[in-house]
Amino acid sequence: xxxxxxxxxxxxxxxxxxxxxxxxxxREAGSADRPTIVLLHGYPSSSHMFRELIPRLAEKYHVIxxxxxxxxYSDAPSKDEFVYxxxxxxxxxxxxxxxxxxxxxxxYVQDYGSPVGFRLxxxxxxRIQAIVSQNGNAYEEGLGDFWGAYxxxxxxxxxxxxxxxxxxxxxxxxxxxxYFTGVSNAEHISPDGYQFDQRLLDRPGIADIQVELFYDxxxxxxxxxxxxxxLKKAQPPLLAVWGKGDVIFIPAGAEAFRRDLxxxxxxxxxxxHFALEEESEAIAGYILDFLAKHVD
Numbered sequence: 001x002x003x004x005x006x007x008x009x010x011x012x013x014x015x016x017x018x019x020x021x022x023x024x025x026x027r028e029a030g031s032a033d034r035p036t037i038v039l040l041h042g043y044p045s046s047s048h049m050f051r052e053l054i055p056r057l058a059e060k061y062h063v064i065x066x067x068x069x070x071x072x073y074s075d076a077p078s079k080d081e082f083v084y085x086x087x088x089x090x091x092x093x094x095x096x097x098x099x100x101x102x103x104x105x106x107x108y109v110q111d112y113g114s115p116v117g118f119r120l121x122x123x124x125x126x127r128i129q130a131i132v133s134q135n136g137n138a139y140e141e142g143l144g145d146f147w148g149a150y151x152x153x154x155x156x157x158x159x160x161x162x163x164x165x166x167x168x169x170x171x172x173x174x175x176x177x178x179y180f181t182g183v184s185n186a187e188h189i190s191p192d193g194y195q196f197d198q199r200l201l202d203r204p205g206i207a208d209i210q211v212e213l214f215y216d217x218x219x220x221x222x223x224x225x226x227x228x229x230x231l232k233k234a235q236p237p238l239l240a241v242w243g244k245g246d247v248i249f250i251p252a253g254a255e256a257f258r259r260d261l262x263x264x265x266x267x268x269x270x271x272x273h274f275a276l277e278e279e280s281e282a283i284a285g286y287i288l289d290f291l292a293k294h295v296d
Contacts, residue, residue, distance in 0.1 A: 010058040012051075019096045022082075025073035026066035026096075030058035035129065035295045036102050037287075039065035040093070042111020042136075044175055044197045044210070045274070046072025049110070053276055056284035061291065064105075066096055068116065070209045071200070078205050084212040086112075086220055090119035104129060106295055108287070109136035111249070111273070112213070115220040118227045125234040130294050132287055133240045133257070135249045135273055138227050142253015144246070155218040166214050170207045172198045182245020182272030189277050232260040237294035241286045243275030244268040265290055 012029045027047045037057060039050045047065035057063045067074035068089050069082060082088070093116055097105070106129045109117035114136030121128045137143065150169060154162040168174055172194075179194045180186055200206065231238075238261050240254040257264040267286050271278040 010055045012054050012058070017096060017099050019092055019099055022069055022075045022077070022092065024066055024069070024075075024092070024096050026064060026100075027054060028062075028064055029054050030060075030062040032062050034060065034062045035291070036062040036064060036105040037108060037132075037291070038097065038102065038105045038117075039063065039108045040110070040113025040117045040136075041065070041068070041071065042113055042274075043213070044071075044170070044178075044201050045111075045193070046074075046197070046200070048072060048196055049193065049274065049276060052280040053284055056280065057287065060288060064097075064100070064102060066093065068093065068112070070206070070213070076203070076206060076209060079208050079212050084209050085216045086115045086213070087119065090116045090123075094120060094123065103127060106130040106132065106291060108132040108134065110134045110276075111136060114138060115217070115223070118223075118230075121234075121236070122227055122230045125230060125236070128234075128236055130237040130291060131239070132290065133238065133242075133254070134275060134283060135243055135246050135253075137249040137253040138224060138231075139253050139256035139259075140221065140224060141256045142249045143221075144248055144250040146248050151214060151217060154215060158215060163211060166211060167207060169214065170201050170210050175201065178248065178273050179277060180272070181247055182243060183278055184245075184270040185278070193274065193277055228260050231257075235261060235263075237290070238264045239286060239290040240264060240266045241275075241283050242266070242268050243271040243273055243279070245270070245272040246275075248273050 012027050017024045041049050046067040050065045054063050070076045107117040154166050175194050175198050240257050242254040254266050269279040
């Protein structure tokens, strides 16, 4: 393959797809003839978080990374026009994958991508070839003290006081907390990620959307036992590559996968919640080695 052909093969394309009247923005790279890996982003990010990972994976795989409704460049109808729940986000992503013709794939889940991805897995275990979890939690052991400080009181009693506390999580200070806490070197963290996320969070109506998702997150925790049953039954290949400094989803969440998947491959990198900002090369290496063993 010539240098030009190699560059074109990994070039990221920026596309849009209509799903139930919603515009879903997505990034695509790599040959569609190769195995597909679907990247599911976290809060408060979007497919933008995968900007360095996509070209590394596209050398060997077909890569899809979409912005979920309410995030990134996808449509963000108001909470009165669209039900913002993780069940609904998973339904839209399921229809999106059908619409672009992706029937069999691996998933990479991070943060909010985890409850979406594990819903897809529980619904279609035969479609999921492998799971990569990068600080994508599915066990109560993985919930750090952050949850008790902000979200558990809100789940137990949604009122003006508990909601005001949760609304602190849409501020620039909170976004920078997610990006910088637990990293090995703050100078590794480009402002591109957190400033881009915050600009989109600051749009009119987005804070209200995020509050709905914060409240709905309690249902994800309630579903953990069902996901564990599905994992134990299907025994999918699973790689957990975790930023060990994450205080939101702590390392115990990675280790917990071995309870249901004894052969799970687990690695820790010296970073935090958004580990790709600091360790994209190392994480890509783990993923490529893992997929070569289990998908190729």
